[in-house]
Amino acid sequence: MTTLGDLFERYESKDHGAYLTNGEVCSVVVSHDKRAVLCRVQFDDIVPRKALFDMEKGIGSMYGLSRVRIAPRYQLNGLTQPYVDSLKDYIVLRKPSAQGYLTDSKWDMTANGLTVSMLGSGVEYLAHDLRQLPEMIRTETGLTCAVNTETSNEETELRLAQKTEQGREQMLKRMMHAQPVQEKKEKSKKKPVRADKGEVQYNRKTFHIKKDENLLYGRLYDQPVVSIQEALHAVDSATIRGEVFLVETREIKSKNTGKEWVKIGFDITDLHGSMRVSKFLAKEKADEYVDLIHEGMYLTVQGKVSFDNFEKETIMEPTGIVLSKKKMRMDTAEKKRVELHLHTNMSAMDGMSTTKSLMQRAKTWGHTAMAITDHGVAQAFPEAMHAIERNGIDLKILYGVEAYYVNDSGNVSVVKGNYDAPLNETFVCFDTETTGLKPAEEEITEIAAVKVRNGEVLEEFQTYVNPHKPIPANITELTGISDETVKDAPELSEALPQFLEFAGDLPLVAHNAGFDMAFIHRACERLGIEREFTSIDTVEMCKILFPDMKRHKLDVMAKKLKVGPFDHHRASEDAAVLGRIYIKLLEKMQEELHATKISDINPLLAGLKAKTGSLKNLRRYHFIILAKNQVGLKNLYKLISYSNLKYFNKKPIMPRSELIRHREGLIFGSACEAGELFSEMVHGASHEELLKIADFYDYLEIQPIGNNQFMIANGTAKDEEELRDYNRKILAIADELGKPCVATGDVHFLEPEDEAFRRILMAGMGFKDADNQAPLYLKTTNEMLEEFSYLGADRAMEVVVTNTNMIADWCDTLRPVPRENYPPKMDNSAEDLERMCYEKAKRMYGDPLPEKVKARLERELGSIIGNGYDVMYMIAQKLVAKSLQDGYLVGSRGSVGSSLVAFMSDITEVNSLAPHYLCPKCHYVEWHENEGFGCGADMPHKTCPKCGEPLNQEGFSIPFETFLGFNGDKVPDIDLNFSGEYQPTIHWYTGELFGHDHVFRAGTIGTVAEKTAYGYVKKYMAEREMEVGRAEENRLVKGCTGIRRNTGQHPGGIVVVPKEVDIYDFCPVQHPADDPNSEIITTHFEYHSIDENLLKLDELGHDDPTIIKHMENMTGVVAQDIPLGDPETMSLFTSNKALKYVTDEPDPILGDIGCIAVPEFGTKFVRGMVKETKPTTFDELFCISGLSHGTDVWLGNAQDLVHDGIPLKECICCRDDIMNYLIGKGVDPKLSFQTMESVRKGKGLKPEMEEAMKKQDVPDWYIDSCKKIKYMFPKAHAVAYVIMAYRIAWFKVHKPLAFYSAYFSIRAKAFDASCMVLGDAVCLDKMHELQAKERDKTISAVEKDMMTTLEVVHEFYHRGFVFESMDIYKSEATQFVITEKGLIPPFSSMPGVGEQAAQAIVEERKNGPFLSQEEIVVRCSRVSKSVVETLASIGALSEMPTSTQVSLF
Secondary structure, three states: OOOOOHHHOOOOOOOOOOHHHHOOEEEEEEEEOOEEEEEEEOOOOOOOOHHHHHHHHHHHHHHHEEEEEEEEEEEOOOOHHHHHHHOOOHHHHHHHHHHHHHHHHHHEEEOOOEEEEEEEHHHOOOHHHHHHHHHHHHHHHHHOOEEEEEEEOEEEEEEEEHHHHHHHHHHHHHHHHHHOOOOOOHHHOOOOOOOOOOOOOOOOOEEEEEEOOOEEOEEOOOOOOHHHHHHOOOOOOEEEEEEEEEEEEEEEEOOOOOEEEEEEEEEEEEEOOEEEEEEEOOOOOHHHOOOOOOOOOEEEEEEEEEEEOOOOOOEEEEEEEEEOOOOOOOOOOOOOOOOEEEOOOOOOOOOOHHHHHHHHHHHHOOOEEEEEEEEEOOOOOOHHHHHOOOOOOOOEEEEEEEEEEEEEEEEOOOOEEEOOOOOOOOEEEEEEOOOOOOOOOOOOOEEEEEEEEEEEEEEEEEEEOOOOOOHHHHHHHHOOOOHHHHHOOOHHHHHHHHHHHHHHOEEEEEOHHHHHHHHHHHHHHHHHHHOOOEEEEHHHHHHHHHOOOOOOOHHHHHHOOOOOOOOOOOOHHHHHHHHHHHHHHHHHHHHHHHOEHHHHHHHHHHHHHHOOOOOOOOEEEEEEEEEEHHHHHHHHHHHHHHHOOOOOOOOOOHHHHHHHOOOEEEEEOOOOOOOOHHHHHHHHOOHHHHHHOOOOOOOEEEEOHHHHHHHHHHHHHOOOOHHHHHHHHHHHHHHHHHOOOEEEEEEOOHHHHHHHHHHHHHOOOOOOOOOOOOEOOOOOOEEEEEEEEHHHHHHHHHHHHHHHHHHHHHHHHHOOEEEEEEEEOOOOHHHHOOOHHHHHHHHHOOOOOOOHHHHHHHHHHHHHOOOOOOHHHHHHHHHHHHHHHHOOOOEEOOOOOHHHHHHHOOOOOOOOOOOOOEEEOOOOOOOOOOOOOHHHHHOOOOEOOOOOOOOEEOOOOOOOOOHOOOOOOOOOOOOEEEEEEOHHHHHHHHHHOOOOHEEEEEEEEEEEHHHHHHHHHHHHHHOOOOOHHHHHHHHHHHHHHOEEEEEEEEEEEEEEEEOOOOOOHHHOOOOHHHOOOOOOOOOOOOOHOOOOOOOOEEEEHHHHHHHHHHHHHHHHHOOOHHOOOOOOHOOOOOOOOOHOOOOOOOOOOOOOOOOOOOOOOHHHHHHHHHHHOOOHHHHHHHHHHHHHHHOHHHHHHHHHHHHHOHHHHHHHOOOHHHHHHHHOOOOOHHHHHHHHHHHOOOOOHHHHHHHHHHHHHOOOOHHHHHHHHOOOOOOOHHHHHHHHHHHHHHHHOOOOHHHHHHHHHHHHHOHHHHHHOOOHHHHHHHHHHHHHHHHHHOOOHHHHHHHHHHHHHHHHHHHEEEEEEOOOOOOOOOOEEEEEEEEEOOHHOOOOEEEEEEHHHHHHHHHOOOOOHHHHHOOOOOOOOHHHHHHHHHHOOOOOOOOOOOOOO
């Protein structure tokens, strides 16, 4: 029996010696860093918890361990009082502050388990601890026992509270009397705290104030720093040290006093535990501290530890905070290593650390280079580039990938045998003639051969062979060899050795080598000759190289390759011509497939032969590829692209054939234990086979044995020494082949503690061994030298330092994306743009142009053409023109509407000039700038004073600077909203303009979101029945956030590659979401990574143009002809009277405005804004649109200002407002522009900006408003949206059924005909049901969509309209049909009736009526019986019989 005393013999204890010698150690678990130990010990009697705690602390101190845990085990038949008492002791020891609650608590053992009765506040405070007891009891005793809690009644609670308070008072008195009181002196009248004396006097232990220049808050006393885990159980105060990883600031206003407070909270971790630090400060005192603490700071914090009933966790209220220096593992080696095998968080759900953090650490350690080798992807490359160029991390990056490699050479057997040599070495081309086709029965009659080297025939050989049997007549006719020819010929025993001597060990090339080699093998067997051959079959070779040819016989190939006529079917002639053919085949292999040696032939031909999915059954290995130079980088991008587009099968596969074809500029490494070399070695491959495998690589890898500990666990390796032997063997193979061997770490995270994040994610994905994480952290040079010390100091230095630096030196310093911008080219784009603009301008304003129009055009065209942006404008113009030509309006997004050139070239409908009247007949212009009109549409109607024609009201007053910057050199971004149903057409048209092989969808990268990470953490904890505090939970969530999950595509982003380059000069490409069946090809890099190099067009799909198109088709009204000044339409934003409800009674759902279902203004949030602001002008609608799309612009900002009496127009609503306002106040125009840019990006105000604003008497409220804003909408975007929304609103007022038909058909996401067509009362009941779910926070996303649709349906009924019954012959598949009084719902609006089934019914009914319900199923292949039954249940089939059969009786 092994006891604790035996295990920890250096530890002795007078008090607890009996426990050291009596308990039997059942198991011991040691952490991977060997600093924490868990001992499970079987005791006969209950051991006091205090004794266990003392022994843990003593053993830890004696052995220098960070943590010791003694887990007791007992054999009990049921709960005993001593054991129950030990549970209470356990809680008190872990949480001393629980003593007061537990003193008067009752612990009753019943048949139902253990019942704990105590104060209600105690139950709440100890809830976490009590929840852990059932599992603790089960683990320690094997008993299943529920732990129930009971709250004391009011009288008991009051009595216990008083008793507890009395107990506390008595305790305080005892403490005071226990402390000796010093004699009073004259100077004792001083205050208890004297910072200048560095001392504080209390009636308890004296602490000294620490003076520290890094003090951030309060004061810090000289107390020992404890771990956060210990601090969480501290009684009063504690001092902790760690890194801040989450900061939250919240403003709180007292309802009673109106006093404003700021709660500053941050989470801090020492990587073993985390804690929330929280402090309330008066608002006027909080400003200096709000920005003081930020993420990444390393702090020492001292304060009071308590349980926060609001946060429901133990927190620290700080009394002192000091900025501290974080202890970091440092690389102190004189010569540093280079990590050549490293994964970032772009290795899907596998790598944990960001590229930047890994690079920063390598640079801090003094490393000169670092490789990036993510699994199958290159998506970390742009971040590495930005870390170098933007963050100043001067580190050479070796750009690479860890590929999923398959050796596809086995798919082709052109070459058989192990001989390998360069293709320009000597080969033997031979042919045999025989008496028949069967080697076992027939004989050789002739052997002929030629030696070929470097494309030339060097030597010839020919001999007849006496077969000693008659040659059939047909053979003589075919070959010309008769019995007479061979009667004096040499015997086989003479001829064959002569041939073998001629051939030597050289490979034998034959046309249909299987036939010829079968006869050679049979002849050798008969003569007792043992010989291994390498043969090459040119028939199979020709079939793959020339797949379009139907026949590949020797004479056919000779003609194809133009090697001259010959006498076919004579061995001598066949061998000679085969030599010439083989020379041609080798030239083709070398020139087109980049083959260099015999071992390249099979895999390269396999690559030609391979089709998607044909490689899925081949074994996959890991394979490291590094880019040596720019050529190699492009080849790497090609390989990654092919692996995704051509060979993807669950993973992007790279076949050997492609690796050989694209090997130029690349370096190949043998990878980890999952690499081909290591794997085949473990599986028992011969030494010769291993040499052949290793010869394909440029360097071989060995890794720390800790990386492969799992092989011991699963029985693949006996012990650690066998793992070392594997590494020794790889080193020996490298020596034998003269290749460098390098030690790599297979890095997956930065710090050892980061394994927790990988553990949680892997567990979430179902890995059974997720908790057995290998130490895959970034190691220092000394750590790696120590790891490989078993190789000897010199060899360890060679593999760890010398060779890794040598590989790094092989690679050039590369930039993964070119610096230059590569816009597509269009002939005469500048001239066409200028001509188009002036033609439209003159049509509108006459010739000569008004000075304001002319000056604005000249200024804009100068900037646009001067900076080369004319191509972008012309591309956008062509796309918009195409859409308009096909009958679909286009809405402009972003700030493109700020450009008058965009308006004059018909890219946008937004005229950015100042408000003005314009006569369409005589071109009279009347400007009204700075006269109180925000836009021309708000000016009163007026007739032309010259010709009497009604004047158009033009201009929205938007500065050009918003779009192209103050100097006109900002890179423009033209975003366009096309109809959602037209979007595929416009994407195809873009391909027509530039070539489909030069147009790609903009790729995106999906990472683990915070909410998803939270789910993984909660699942992990629940499965292991663990609980942690919220702060530690936040740390784990943060560590799991941002890890790459998958890829996707921008909803409308199109990347255009100019004709003179190809996409592989910039990045790889792939299918979105790893879907090999998708026809879409996206950029492999996230599109922002290359938007400075390639043009990205935003061709987005939007509902508004689709809805307008449908309403135009139903009514014949042209939307662009709708006047913007219609008073009834404008009234919807202040009243609902224009909708003519059937009753005048107020409706709590619809309210007193009419903009439900109107884009931009239909959501509850925006309707609330409309109700508060009561807009009556277009300018105010633009303001609301801007406010609703901004961040921190309305709530807590403009909303408060409006309540305080500031007019809406004076608030900051759109980004342009800031520049216009500041220029109007006298602030320098350029500084005004810079201020606008800073505020709209959420960067606030720089000191010089605020100073300039105050100098020009800008009000304080305006300055404060700027500081709060996080994001702002451009006015041009708001104007474009509002114009489109206004047109739709016009239809709502004047063509209501067309409006509702379009809305329900296109925008409504959850129209459910099973309830919505049954009347308003049913809809109201459903709404009340969903409102209850919303209050309970149990409502789903689909139900939220249904709630929105129900509001519109309710309004539909309120206007007196009805839904008529669905009808098998009247209803459409997806569109609502207009009738005299309402709408007929489509089939697809009924749950259970899919769109395909609905389309099938509509198509088939064109062929005649349905005779029965059965016939619908028979005639419509996509319609099931259940669909027909659903339609019958709602009366859509009228009185249609179930069956076509007629009864005769």
